[in-house]
Amino acid sequence: MSERSGVIHDLGYRRYDGPRDGTATIARTLYVTGLRHTYGLGRSGKSKILPFILLAMATLPAAIVVGVVVLTGLGSLPVTYADYTNQVQLVISLFAAAQAPVLFSRDLRHRSIVLYLARPLSSSVFAVTRWLSLTTSLLFFMWVPTFLLFAGALLAGLDKSDQLEGLLKAVVLQLLLAALVAGVTGLISSVSLRRGFAVVGSVVALIVVSGVVTSVQAITNAQDADGIGVAAGLLSPWSIFSGLADAWHAGVVTFTPPGSAWALAYVLVAVVLTALCVLGLVARFRKVGSR
Amino acid sequence: MAGVTGELTGLLPTNQSVITTAGLTKHYGSVHALTDLTVDVGPGVTGLVGANGAGKSTLIKILLGLLEPTSGSASVLGHDIEHASQEIRRLVGYMPEHDCLPPDVSASDFVVHMARMSGLGAAPARERAADVLRHVGLDEERYRPMGGYSTGMKQRAKLAQALVHDPHLVFLDEPTNGLDPAARTDMLRLVQRIGSDFGIAVLVTSHLLGELEQVSNHVIVLDGGRLLRSSATTDFLRRTGNLLVEVVGTETERDRLGEALAQRGLTCRPRGSMVAVDPPPPELAEAGAVHDVIRDVTAELGLGLMRLEPDHGHLEDVFLEGGAHV
Amino acid sequence: MNGTIAKLALQALLGRRRFFLLLAFPVLLIALVTLITALTDGDAAFDILPGLGYPLVLPLVAILAASSVLGPEVDDGSIVYLLAKPVNRYVVAISKWVVALAATLVAGSLAILVASLITGDTTRALGMFVGAVVAGTAYSALFLAISAITRHAVIASLMFVLIWESLLGNLFTGVAWLSIGQWGLRVGHEVSAKLPDPANLTWAVLASIVVTVAGVWFAGDRLRSFSLRGED
Structure with a gap:
C-alpha cells in the first residue's frame, strides 16, 4: 500500500484574510534569501564550507597586514585598499564562480523558476533581484578585508583623510566591479546549467581572460605599443578595475594605465556590459519559465 | 461574498465566470497550439481534457501570463x-505537470518560501505551510529533502505550494x-475537496478521460488546439437509453447473441466485447420487457450472462463524434 | 579496459557545448601565441606558456575532461546503470581515465607543444611538452579521483590548482615538492635546461607515477560506494 502514511486529516480548511505584501516587499525577501544562500545560510551545513573558507582566505592576509602595521608602527599601509582587492582577485573570482550557480543555475536546472513566475514577481524583477543579491554578496566579500584594513589603519594612527580618500576610491571601484562580475558570472551560470561547467566558464571569463590581458599588457608595454594594451584592458573585469584604479591613483600599478579619456571608456563599457548581462538574465529566466 | 449553493461554500457567486476566453490563439510558426478558443469556466471543478499536445498546458501558461497569445483575449477572475x-498571479495557484522541485530543500522549507514569494509574512507563511502540508497528506516526510521523494509525495508537495x-x-x-x-x-x-470543501475554483487537466468524469462539474474538451465541446459533466454522462449486454465467451458468442436478439425485433x-441494444420498439417498451x-x-x-446494464455516455464519445458543439 | 565504456565516455566528452569549450582552450592558446610572436618575437610569446598555458590552461583542460567523463553521470544518477553491469569497477575507472587522459594530452599537452614550437627553440618546446605530458597525466588521474568523491569536483580541483599550486606555490618554495605542475617542469628540465629546476628528479618521477596510479585506483574504489542523494 503506498502513500497510506499520507492520510488526509479533515480538520477543515482555513482561509487567509491577512495582509499580503506588495511586490517590493516580496522582492526584498527574495533579495535577502539569495544573499544568505551565497554564504550557505539557510541551506545545508555543507554549503557553508566553501564560501567561508574563501572568505577566510581573502581576509587573513588583511589581518596579518593590520597586525604588522600596528605592532611595528609603520607610517602607512603596505598595500592600498584597491590594491589589496586586486591582489586577492583569485579568491574573489573563485567565490563568484562557485556561488553564482547557487542563485542562477538551480532554479533553471530544476525548473522551479516556473513556480516563481506564476507568482506576483515578474521575470525582470526576479532576475534583477537575484543579480543584486550576488552583487551585494560580492561587495560584502570585498568589504570585510577592506574595512578590516581601514580599522587597522585608524588604530595605528595613520592620517585619517588620506585613508578615507583611498577607501572611497576603492569602494567606488568595488561597486563597479561587483556589479559587473555578478552580471557576468550570473549570465554564464544561467546558460550553463550544470554547476561544474558554469564554474569552469566563469573561471575562464574571470581568471584566464584576466591572465591573458595582463600578459598582453606586459608585452605591449615592453614593445612600446601601450595603446593596444589599454584597449585590451576592456576585455576583463579585473583589468578594468586595475586600470581605473591606476588612472585614479588608488594605488594599483598596471603595465598600461588608461588616460582620462580611456578611463571614461572603461567606466562606460563596464556599465553597459553589466546592463547587457542583466538583460540577458531577464531573457533567460523568461524563456525557461515559459517552457 | 454571497452566493452559496449546496456544495460550494465559496468565494464566488455561482454564476460568476472564473475564466473567460475569446478567440484565444497561440501559433508557433506552423505549430498551432491553440486556435480560436472561446470558453467560459465557472466556479467548482472544471476538467480540461485532451490528448498530449492538445493545448491544455499552453492554455494554462497563457492564462498565467507565462506565454503571450498570438491573438484573442482572456480574463481570469475578472x-x-x-x-x-x-x-491574476496574486490570486491563482499553479501546479505544473513537469518536475519543478529543487532536490536539496525540504517540502516544509520550500512551501514556506513559496508562501513568502506570494506575499505572506514570515509567521503566517509558516502556519499556512504547516496547515496545507497536512491537508495534502505529507507528514514527517515534509522535513526531508525533496530529492528523495516518491512521485506521489512530489505531486503532493507541488499541490501544497x-x-x-x-x-x-x-x-x-x-x-x-x-x-x-x-x-x-x-x-x-x-x-474534489478543494473544489467543494475548500471553496477554491479548480481547473484540472488530464488526458485520462475517466478521471475527470468522476471529479469535475464541467468539462472542456480540446483536440489539436481547438474546442471540441464544453458542457456540464452530467450532460456527457446522461443515460442514453441503450442497454449493454455481455456474455461469457468470444466474439462468436457475442455475434450469436446479437443475431438472436435481432430476430426478436x-x-x-x-x-x-459487448452488445449494445438500442431502445426497444413500442411492442417491447414496457418496463422490464426487454430485460426478459x-x-x-x-x-x-x-x-452465460455476465452483464446487463444501462448504457451512459462517455467522454470518449465526444472524440468519436468529433465536431464542435458548444 | 573496456572498449564500450571508453567509447561512451568519449561520446559524452565530444557531445554538445562541452566539446567547444574543450576545443576553445588549445585554439585560443595557439592563436594568442601566434599573434604575439608575429607582433614581437618568440621569446616574449613563450612567457605566456609558463605563465598561463602550463599552470592554468593545462589543468583546466584536465578538469574539464575528467569531470565530463564522470561528472554528469554521477550528477543525474545514471551511474547506477553502469555500476549494475558485470564489469570490474577498476576497469570502469581505467576506461574512463583513458578517455580523459587522451583529451588532456591532445587539447592540453599537444597544444602547449604546438604553441612552444611557434615561438622557436625546438628543445625548449620539447622540454615543455614532456613536462606537460607528465603533469597532464597526473592531473587527469587526480581530478578523476576527485570527480568520484564529490559533486563539487570542479571547484575542489580548481582550488587545488589555483590556490595550492599557483598562489601558495609562488609564496612558499616548499610547496614545489607537492605540486604536480612542478614535477612536470622538473622532468622537462632534463630535456631543456631553460626550464626551472624546482625539485629532485627521482622524486618528481616517482610522485607523478604514484599520484596517477593512486588516482585511478581510488576512482575505481569510490565507484563501489555511491549513494545518490539530492543534497547539494
Missing part, C-alpha cells in the same frame, strides 16, 4: 490577462501523472 496579469497562499483559483496540470491507482484515487478525492450492434427478452434469449442459446 482581470484581463494582458493588462492585469500581476493581479499551489494552495499555500489561499488562491481563489488553482490550475492543476495532470495532477495524477505517474501515480499508482491508490495514490491516484487519493489525489482525485483531494481535488431488437436493434443491436457490437461494442467491444434478453434473459430468455441468453438462456435459450446456453450462454
Whole structure:
C-alpha cells in the first residue's frame, strides 16, 4: 500500500484574510534569501564550507597586514585598499564562480523558476533581484578585508583623510566591479546549467581572460605599443578595475594605465556590459519559465 | 461574498465566470497550439481534457501570463490577462505537470518560501505551510529533502505550494501523472475537496478521460488546439437509453447473441466485447420487457450472462463524434 | 579496459557545448601565441606558456575532461546503470581515465607543444611538452579521483590548482615538492635546461607515477560506494 502514511486529516480548511505584501516587499525577501544562500545560510551545513573558507582566505592576509602595521608602527599601509582587492582577485573570482550557480543555475536546472513566475514577481524583477543579491554578496566579500584594513589603519594612527580618500576610491571601484562580475558570472551560470561547467566558464571569463590581458599588457608595454594594451584592458573585469584604479591613483600599478579619456571608456563599457548581462538574465529566466 | 449553493461554500457567486476566453490563439510558426478558443469556466471543478499536445498546458501558461497569445483575449477572475496579469498571479495557484522541485530543500522549507514569494509574512507563511502540508497528506516526510521523494509525495508537495497562499483559483496540470491507482484515487478525492470543501475554483487537466468524469462539474474538451465541446459533466454522462449486454465467451458468442436478439425485433450492434441494444420498439417498451427478452434469449442459446446494464455516455464519445458543439 | 565504456565516455566528452569549450582552450592558446610572436618575437610569446598555458590552461583542460567523463553521470544518477553491469569497477575507472587522459594530452599537452614550437627553440618546446605530458597525466588521474568523491569536483580541483599550486606555490618554495605542475617542469628540465629546476628528479618521477596510479585506483574504489542523494 503506498502513500497510506499520507492520510488526509479533515480538520477543515482555513482561509487567509491577512495582509499580503506588495511586490517590493516580496522582492526584498527574495533579495535577502539569495544573499544568505551565497554564504550557505539557510541551506545545508555543507554549503557553508566553501564560501567561508574563501572568505577566510581573502581576509587573513588583511589581518596579518593590520597586525604588522600596528605592532611595528609603520607610517602607512603596505598595500592600498584597491590594491589589496586586486591582489586577492583569485579568491574573489573563485567565490563568484562557485556561488553564482547557487542563485542562477538551480532554479533553471530544476525548473522551479516556473513556480516563481506564476507568482506576483515578474521575470525582470526576479532576475534583477537575484543579480543584486550576488552583487551585494560580492561587495560584502570585498568589504570585510577592506574595512578590516581601514580599522587597522585608524588604530595605528595613520592620517585619517588620506585613508578615507583611498577607501572611497576603492569602494567606488568595488561597486563597479561587483556589479559587473555578478552580471557576468550570473549570465554564464544561467546558460550553463550544470554547476561544474558554469564554474569552469566563469573561471575562464574571470581568471584566464584576466591572465591573458595582463600578459598582453606586459608585452605591449615592453614593445612600446601601450595603446593596444589599454584597449585590451576592456576585455576583463579585473583589468578594468586595475586600470581605473591606476588612472585614479588608488594605488594599483598596471603595465598600461588608461588616460582620462580611456578611463571614461572603461567606466562606460563596464556599465553597459553589466546592463547587457542583466538583460540577458531577464531573457533567460523568461524563456525557461515559459517552457 | 454571497452566493452559496449546496456544495460550494465559496468565494464566488455561482454564476460568476472564473475564466473567460475569446478567440484565444497561440501559433508557433506552423505549430498551432491553440486556435480560436472561446470558453467560459465557472466556479467548482472544471476538467480540461485532451490528448498530449492538445493545448491544455499552453492554455494554462497563457492564462498565467507565462506565454503571450498570438491573438484573442482572456480574463481570469475578472482581470484581463494582458493588462492585469500581476493581479491574476496574486490570486491563482499553479501546479505544473513537469518536475519543478529543487532536490536539496525540504517540502516544509520550500512551501514556506513559496508562501513568502506570494506575499505572506514570515509567521503566517509558516502556519499556512504547516496547515496545507497536512491537508495534502505529507507528514514527517515534509522535513526531508525533496530529492528523495516518491512521485506521489512530489505531486503532493507541488499541490501544497499551489494552495499555500489561499488562491481563489488553482490550475492543476495532470495532477495524477505517474501515480499508482491508490495514490491516484487519493489525489482525485483531494481535488474534489478543494473544489467543494475548500471553496477554491479548480481547473484540472488530464488526458485520462475517466478521471475527470468522476471529479469535475464541467468539462472542456480540446483536440489539436481547438474546442471540441464544453458542457456540464452530467450532460456527457446522461443515460442514453441503450442497454449493454455481455456474455461469457468470444466474439462468436457475442455475434450469436446479437443475431438472436435481432430476430426478436431488437436493434443491436457490437461494442467491444459487448452488445449494445438500442431502445426497444413500442411492442417491447414496457418496463422490464426487454430485460426478459434478453434473459430468455441468453438462456435459450446456453450462454452465460455476465452483464446487463444501462448504457451512459462517455467522454470518449465526444472524440468519436468529433465536431464542435458548444 | 573496456572498449564500450571508453567509447561512451568519449561520446559524452565530444557531445554538445562541452566539446567547444574543450576545443576553445588549445585554439585560443595557439592563436594568442601566434599573434604575439608575429607582433614581437618568440621569446616574449613563450612567457605566456609558463605563465598561463602550463599552470592554468593545462589543468583546466584536465578538469574539464575528467569531470565530463564522470561528472554528469554521477550528477543525474545514471551511474547506477553502469555500476549494475558485470564489469570490474577498476576497469570502469581505467576506461574512463583513458578517455580523459587522451583529451588532456591532445587539447592540453599537444597544444602547449604546438604553441612552444611557434615561438622557436625546438628543445625548449620539447622540454615543455614532456613536462606537460607528465603533469597532464597526473592531473587527469587526480581530478578523476576527485570527480568520484564529490559533486563539487570542479571547484575542489580548481582550488587545488589555483590556490595550492599557483598562489601558495609562488609564496612558499616548499610547496614545489607537492605540486604536480612542478614535477612536470622538473622532468622537462632534463630535456631543456631553460626550464626551472624546482625539485629532485627521482622524486618528481616517482610522485607523478604514484599520484596517477593512486588516482585511478581510488576512482575505481569510490565507484563501489555511491549513494545518490539530492543534497547539494
